Amino acid sequence: MNVDLSNLRQKFRERDYKLTPQRQIILQVFINNRDKHLSAEDVHNIVRQQSNDIGLATVYRTLELFSELEILQKINFGDGRSRYEINETSSPHHHHHLICLTCGRVIEFADDLLEDLETIIAKNSNFTIVDHQVKFYGYCQECQKHCED
């Protein structure tokens, strides 16, 4: 468990933010959907299904706030909307995805090799790298089965 509520409360107090019911509900949605990449609309729908309606504008504002506080990580899969996932590690670092071009499925993968790559590139380019985003596009196992072409 990485999201520590009392820690969070303090983070909020420090900055004069309030830990409102809406914010807690939205946080809970991400805790309950660790493996998913939720858009604002997704979050809004999930909350509504729980008969806890929250204004869409509030959802957007909360997602932005959580991103700033590094509780969430904003990701862009090129599908025309921003998606968010809970920031499991304290360092906002390892976000790598295999994106299936057939079914759109997004599969996570662990890396280590990328760290080395980052070091080499930083050295060659005089660029101070603080984060990276890597996406591989292709065909997942399922879709390979379904259409052997």
Place this chain on the structure above:
Amino acid sequence: MNVDLSNLRQKFRERDYKLTPQRQIILQVFINNRDKHLSAEDVHNIVRQQSNDIGLATVYRTLELFSELEILQKINFGDGRSRYEINETSSPHHHHHLICLTCGRVIEFADDLLEDLETIIAKNSNFTIVDHQVKFYGYCQECQKHCED
């Protein structure tokens, strides 16, 4: 030189597309701006500066068409608009960028190591990878100079 006009003409003929002046002008914009990552609006502005006005909708439609034909590569830098660059190599493959978090500058870098990484990941995940997109975020040399903090 990678963009071959007569080859292009044939590609168009095959699919009953027409090589209109608008399309030629837009193609030329990308040929003249090989190193840039142009948005639809950028293209529109460049064309207007040449007193060759083209409707913005046509620009969008042309960019989409060229992407399908793999003449252009669509990229997303997370700045709220799609950007395009000319597809230099025949295989739509190596698009890697260093994005400066201070000035927004985008620097290209050559890779090779990524190919190896791709192979390893494909093996581990049973995923057939056909393309990848890698972005490193950090601070470019210039911005490092300006604010040593």
Place this chain on the structure above:
DNA sequence: ATCCTTGCAAAGGGTTTGCATTAAA
């Protein structure tokens, strides 16, 4: 009581679409 947060509706920014007109082939 203060100041942040909410919800609604309107506005915004990028992109797409319908339709009549124009122009490649």
Place this chain on the structure above:
DNA sequence: TTTAATGCAAACCCTTTGCAAGGAT
């Protein structure tokens, strides 16, 4: 001459914002 492409404006979608009402500390 046929069929696709253009240009304009309206529509679209996601996201942001203004503002009055509500709520946490």
